[in-house]
Amino acid sequence: MLLKSIHITQIVIAAYGAMQSQVAISKLLEYEEATKKLAKISSEAERQLHKTRTTQASGAVTILISFAVSVLLVTGGASYPSLVRYLVSPFMALVVYAARVYIRDFWAGKNGKNVTDKKIPLPKMADYNEALERTEKSLRVLGWLTISWVASSAVALIQGY
Template sequence: MTTLLPALHGVQAALSAYGLYIAYHSITNLHKYEEKSEKAAKYSNTAAHQLHKTRTTQASGTVAILASLATSTYLIFSAHPTPTLLALNVANAAATLAARIHLQNFWKGKAKVPFVEGYNDAISQTGAIMQQLAVLTGVWALSAGLTLAGLVL
């Protein structure tokens, strides 16, 4: 059972790398509107709050995916299950789930704006990031279960 772990961690690394690719494009599209958003934030508390939440949600998703990539790459080369490796699996499952919830709580009600192509693309890409985080959460939970089984057996 634990012989599957390196391959599973390889899948996690690939999923994480793809998630970072999506996050990069989403952040790039949102960055196009950064200057206008900052100007609006000077005059409106609502705009300032929206800008802050946009930045923090994008950052939390990106950081969770980056941590997933770093951890999964490290775990590919780990020999045998240990309590520390189990803790890394559980921590990544929790981090990806928390980031997904954080993103969803802010972005689920965002409507696409006519004629604002880059912003609309960013909304779609953020949805893809949320899906990627959901998949990563499941794969981290699976690898945590296999690691636990390796410790018990």
């Protein structure tokens, strides 16, 4: 029952994360055309655009995979082979953690500052700044999901599936 509760919690956390990720991506898309024009004349702008796309996509995909795996474990966990049940949680913990590190390294930098430290205090940048806030929330969600997958790994190991 404890394991099922953890997976239900993961579903809720991932659903919240998906909403944050969706808003961040849609807000960043508003700046896509201007960034594409700049990318044509600046290799750094092109690199930044590519990293923005890949980090946002990796966060969204990781959150959705976490959601789907949690749903599958809640609805049919006992029907999966025992090796799959025992390995899926540690595997998901690694995947979610890796995605979080990848995103954080780009958005917050190697020094680990908050994403929102990059806010631009200029008119017409409110949507960009909101995208940064949502990206920060997505990073927190990935942190919570990592912890929950580690917890489900420990519970599965101790109490069994």
